[in-house]
Structures are given as C-alpha cells and as structure tokens.
Amino acid sequence: MNILEALSYAKRELLHCCFDPHIRPALEAELLLGYVLDTTREWLHTWGEHTIEEADWEMLKACVSRRLQGEPIEYIIKSASFYGREFYVDERVLIPRPETEILVEKVHALIQEKNIQTIGEIGTGSGVISIILGLLCPELRIIATDISPTALQVAQINLENHANSANQLRVRVGFVCANLFEGISEVPKVLVSNPPYIAKGYPLGKNILYEPHNALFGGDVGDEILRLIIDFGSLVGVEFLACEIGWDQKEALEIYLRAHGYEGVFYRDLSGFYRGFIAYLL
Structure with a gap:
C-alpha cells in the first residue's frame, strides 16, 4: 500500500459520511494520513509512491473509522486551525470556531x-x-x-x-x-x-x-x-x-x-x- 492508494481509500470511505454535509473527503483524507505519518499534506503528494508501514495503515483505518462514527477530525488529529495558526485540542476543550x-x-x-x-x-x-x-x-x-x-x-x-x-x-x-x-x-x-x-x-x-x-x-x-x-x-x-x-x-x-x-x-x-x-x- 503506497501513500496515493491510502489517500484514495480514505477519501472513498469518507464519501460515505452522512452525519456532516460539510465534510471534505479529499482534505480530511490528507489530514488524517498526514497525522498518521507525522508529515505535511504537501509531502504526501510529493512522495505518493512511497510505501507505508502496516502499522501506519492500520492506524489510518482506525482514524477513518472514528471519523465515520462522528468524532470531529480535530480531536482525531489533535489540532485545530484558528486565526491562521494551529492549536492543540482534545476532548477536554471546545473546538475553536471560525x-x-x-x-x-x-x-x-x-x-x-x-x-x-x-x-x-x-x-x-x-x-x-x-x-x-x-x-x-x-x-x-x-x-x-x-x-x-x-x-x-x-x-x-x-x-x-x-x-x-x-x-x-x-x-x-x-x-x-x-x-x-x-x-x-x-x-x-x-x-x-x-x-x-x-x-x-x-x-x-x-x-x-x-x-x-x-x-x-x-x-x-x-x-x-x-x-x-x-x-x-x-x-x-x-x-x-x-x-x-x-x-x-x-x-x-x-x-x-x-x-x-x-x-x-x-x-x-x-x-x-x-x-x-x-x-x-x-
């Protein structure tokens, strides 16, 4: 399984999301895989043929599953954007809103x-x-x-x-x-x-x-x-x-x-x- 294939999988799964009409499957697939691999979205596309480890593949599937159950992506990736900066968030706090x-x-x-x-x-x-x-x-x-x-x-x-x-x-x-x-x-x-x-x-x-x-x-x-x-x-x-x-x-x-x-x-x-x-x- 390479990076592009993993992104395609995550995007395809997220397209089935029905609880949030504003979900952006392609973006969220990149955010989830970027979180799993601890890298940037740009890196994912630069090294799309790179093979990912089995443990990372399993972690990605778990993250996608959590998202499909309704968990906010910000809690999954432990990050939220606010006023042009990234902030740590988890279940202890409200997710900052635009x-x-x-x-x-x-x-x-x-x-x-x-x-x-x-x-x-x-x-x-x-x-x-x-x-x-x-x-x-x-x-x-x-x-x-x-x-x-x-x-x-x-x-x-x-x-x-x-x-x-x-x-x-x-x-x-x-x-x-x-x-x-x-x-x-x-x-x-x-x-x-x-x-x-x-x-x-x-x-x-x-x-x-x-x-x-x-x-x-x-x-x-x-x-x-x-x-x-x-x-x-x-x-x-x-x-x-x-x-x-x-x-x-x-x-x-x-x-x-x-x-x-x-x-x-x-x-x-x-x-x-x-x-x-x-x-x-x-």
Missing part, C-alpha cells in the same frame, strides 16, 4: 482604539482567544480563567507551543482556575468571553456532542452564563464586555445589558446571524 475569529477582531480593534493594557477572559478553554490577542498586542497583559482544570492543561500546552523569548507570552498571559473571575483582585478594562450559550436540550449534530457539554450548554435558556458575566462586570465596574452569543439571544441580552448600565453594540457572523456584542459601561 465565528470566534470575529470576536477576536472586534476586541483587537477595541484594544487599539482605547490603548488598553489589561484584559480578562472568562472560560478560556483551549486558550486560543487570549493567545492570539497576546500575539496581536505585544504590550497586552491577560488573565484568563476557566472552571475546568483539565481545559487549562490544554491552554497551557498551547501557550508553550506559541510562546518564545521575543513575544513574552509566558509573562503576559496567565491562566487561572476560577469560576468566572472569582478570586481575581485586578479588575480588567475589558472582559472577553465565548461562554457556553446553547440551551439545554437544544438538538445538536452528532459530531458536536463529542465536545465537553459544560463548554456548550449555558443552562435551560442558554444565556444564563452570559447574564452572570454581565452581572459581574456591572458589579465591579468593568468598562467593556465582549462576548459571543447565540443567534437568537440578541434582544434579551440587549435589554439585560441596558438594565445593568451597559450599551451593547451587536455584530453579525458571516451567515448574517447575530453572534456577539461589545458593550460599553455607561
């Missing part, structure tokens, strides 16, 4: 406009938001919390993977195990969060249910944690809140923000749905 890149862009613009030096992140998960903002803003200091100690282990892996002596990320980004921002004495100028916001019982795709449920579901309605973040921000006087939200939560959260002294500016995702807000303390 929609969250919009939140990062909005917060980055706010940091630049207001010359903000410190921010906090609630529910950092894999740490991608804080790490990207730290890379984009060389002077920025960040305190990022998560209630899950195992999620913070993944965040620390990603910090180590992207930190170096030049960017000083290890000094400027700190991960803390905490509920919301409890126990953190310093009040940041900005609180950013992509919290759990899906309503309990909302029907989700088979592949999404592989992800940690405490990172998906926000409560019976879905916006309960978002409201707690607004409560906390109002209580301690955080000047700016920046949060991702569910597509149907804009109207209720707009009212809740105003009742707690904030004016919310809501933004849409690339599909046209409301996906988040930047809120200013009045």
